[in-house]
Amino acid sequence: MDDISTGILFSLLILLLVISGYFSGSETGMMSLNRYKLRHQANQGHRGAKRVEKLLARPDRLIGLILIGNNLVNILASAIATILGMRLYGDMGVAIATGALTLVVLVFAEVTPKTLATLYPERISFASSIVLQLLMKLLYPLVWFVNGITNSFLLLLGLRVDKSHDGKLSSDELRTVVNEAGGLIPRRHQDMLLSILDLENVTVEDLMVPRSEIAAINVNDDWKSIVRQLSHSAHGRIVLYRDTIDEVVGMLRVREAYRLMMDKNDFSKENLLRAADEVYFIPEGTPLNIQLLKFQRNKERIGLIVDEYGDIQGLITLEDILEEIVGEFTTSISPTLAEEITPQPDGSLMIEGSANIRDLNKSLNWGLPTDGPRTLNGLILEHLEDIPDSQLSIEVAGYQMEIIEVSDNMIKQVRVLPNQLKKTG
Structure with a gap:
């Protein structure tokens, strides 16, 4: 070092500080990225996003590479600063160099680059990934050795860094993401997405038409009473039962009853019962998200909710669940x-x-x-x-x-x- 001029040492020191700032900014930029946005960009074919996603696949190796480079650069910068301090100020130069270098590293190699990387993580990460990818190939043996020691130590503590992490979000985390979308998603769409997430927390009893309000006809009533109830029905389907609603015999489509009415010879209580569909029963306590899938799988649109004793508790339709998601329909006859x-x-x-x-x-x-x-x-x-x-x-x-x-x-x-x-x- 004695043969190297002071000017060259100053130039080397500045270069090392720039490299240190690069490593600091790269680390912060990589860790500040929105992983889901990054995955979307990578799926869209963005080259920089693909490079960064590949590096982040093993964050322990990426951090190991950055810290190896950063520490080597900082140690070398400290040695050069010490030599410069002794040349310029003698023995006091060591203390002066230490204080000055600490301030310079904090401002220009730590705080400033990390702040920029936090503000512009994509620009910093995509650009620096080119160099980091090359350094990973050149220094891989050293990175592997250092990470091997680190991972072994963590293993003694009961931690596994190689344990797969799928990055999946819970329902509460998804709800937070939707709420913080702001103007990126219209308020109406946000409400719909939140309603979908809430389906698993709501059961069919929360939306059902109570037992006392179910539109139903007792088939043991006199024929004139049955015809009058059918003629004045405001519902598309009516429950048919014998004496008590717990003795359900079918679910009648009112339009099918109207068709029978057109032919007086076919319009009878027996044909009415024959035209009724089989009743679809739903156990109480069924979450709405499960019931929505069951409606789809069973090709049903309406069902009667029963308790553990088989007694009718209420009625729910596919439209009720859809309204929970998108809001009430104007065609609903129930009070809003x-x-x-x-x-x-x-x-x-x-x-x-x-x-x-x-x-x-x-x-x-x-x-x-x-x-x-x-x-x-x-x-x-x-x-x-x-x-x-x-x-x-x-x-x-x-x-x-x-x-x-x-x-x-x-x-x-x-x-x-x-x-x-x-x-x-």
């Missing part, structure tokens, strides 16, 4: 949530007792409990453990409510006070 909620002049809300709790939470951003009753009426009854009188003020799950109307052993209308709305809105 907007029809069940009436804003009041004082800022409170008048809500029908039959309103679904999940729908209220989604529409109003509330936090009513959903692990019990499915309607507002059921939630209040469970809270009171009694059928209340009207004009009763209560607090349920932190929400101030006033019971307005009670009839037929059911709470028909509830008013939620405005002070609670301000807190939750």
Whole structure:
């Protein structure tokens, strides 16, 4: 080193600092990349993305390569800085060189390149991957040796770096990705994607038409009553049963009944029963995502939900599940949530007792409990453990409510006070 001029040593030091900054920026850029975007770009044939994805396939080797290069460069830079310090300032030059080099490395070889790499990870990574790929081939024996020692030490700690990592996202992580998509995905589409992710957390009971509201005809009624019910039916299909709805005999398409009506000779109770389809039963507790696939696999559109004793609990259709994903259809004859909620002049809300709790939470951003009753009426009854009188003020799950109307052993209308709305809105 004594034969090398001071100017050349300064030039070498600057070059080493540049190389150190390259390694630091490359490491940060590689680790800051969006892996899913990178995979998409690689699948689209982007050469830089393919190189980076190949390097990231074994991150332990990539990090080993970068750190080997970075440490060699920094150690050599430290040695040159020490020589320069002693030439210029004698024995005090060691301390001066150490302090100055530390500041320069932090600013120009660490903070600055890593900040740039964080801001522009793709540009930095795609460009540096060319050099890193070449260095990986040249220094592979050294990288393999260093990683072998490191991996052996980690193995003693019970860790395996070669364990496959598929990078799959959980439902909660996917939900976060969708929420943070911002303007990249329209709000409407975000809601649909989130609804699909929520299907596994919702069961058929949450959407079913309750047993008491199922459109059904008792085939043991007199013939005139049956014809009158068919003529005034607002549904496409009607459940046929004997005496009690638990004794279901078929699912009748109303249009098929109309066809029989056109031929008076064929229009009879026997032919009506013969025209009915076989009933499709669904066990209670079935998640919506599973039921959607079962509807598709069994070529069904409607089913009756039964409990463990075989008793009918309710009815659900394919359209009900689709509405959970895309929103309510305008053709639905059931009351919409907007029809069940009436804003009041004082800022409170008048809500029908039959309103679904999940729908209220989604529409109003509330936090009513959903692990019990499915309607507002059921939630209040469970809270009171009694059928209340009207004009009763209560607090349920932190929400101030006033019971307005009670009839037929059911709470028909509830008013939620405005002070609670301000807190939750």
